[in-house]
Amino acid sequence: MPTLLITGANRGLGFNLLKLYDQDGWTIHACCRNPDSAIDLKAVADASGGRVTLHALDVEDPSTIANLKNTLGDTPIDMLINMAGYLGEKALTEPEGLQPFGVTDFDIMEKAYRINCIGPLRVCEALVENVAASQKQIIINVSSIVGSIGADDFGNFYMYRPSKAALNAVTHAMALNLKDRGITAIPFHPGFTKTDMGGPTADIEIEESVTGIKAVLDKVTIADTGRYLTWEGGELPW
């Protein structure tokens, strides 16, 4: 069975997507900031007979990324999903969660950039040889439609939007630079979903999002590298 490594594995889209791969019998490296308090994730790991392993990873902390690489050694990773993400302190559906022009908190904006762009790139650079050593060789950087300039007819999200646009730029470049090695790199929009981040009035349920994400990822090949894909199988403009 293939091997998945996923960040942000303790809740929201990360945890629920992980459960689908667990059901399929994949070997899973589940990364989150606080494994000790990840009760639901620990239950999945405990029931997996050793197939699901938890790792402490804070994508803002390079030392935890180095520790993860040391622990993994040369272990092949078929699919690396950078799911961990940060919007700010309010859900997308709350008025302050819209992050309108004029009230930008620049500390939050910097934190979003560290978590949503620098962190995923650090993880990709640390683990690229693990991905290269696998059969599928797929990297999914979970972005957002909010990172698309071409699809933006709303504005707002001044703290979050640039970090996802930057992640798109990084992933586009990785697709160009890693294609010759057979590695697929994809920026991915998971849908406006009812998680802690999306809030209760978001468009879709978590189950709908992760089922859609997995259906798309099941079909991804190197021919898709650099495409800005969505949970419905569509493609977004940059």
Ligand SMILES: NC(=O)c1ccc[n+]([C@@H]2O[C@H](COP(=O)([O-])OP(=O)(O)OC[C@H]3O[C@@H](n4cnc5c(N)ncnc54)[C@H](OP(=O)(O)O)[C@@H]3O)[C@@H](O)[C@H]2O)c1
């Ligand atoms: N929900 C939506 O509508 C939506 C739409 C577009 C894109 N997205 C993207 O989809 C991804 C998953 O979002 P979600 O809705 O599942 O969000 P969520 O419910 O808020 O979960 C966020 C996850 O990221 C983790 N995380 C935050 N900061 C971290 C750090 N420094 N290091 C490691 N992990 C960290 C959180 O861990 P802790 O529990 O430790 O905080 C949690 O596991 C994100 O990248 C998000 O930007 C979501």
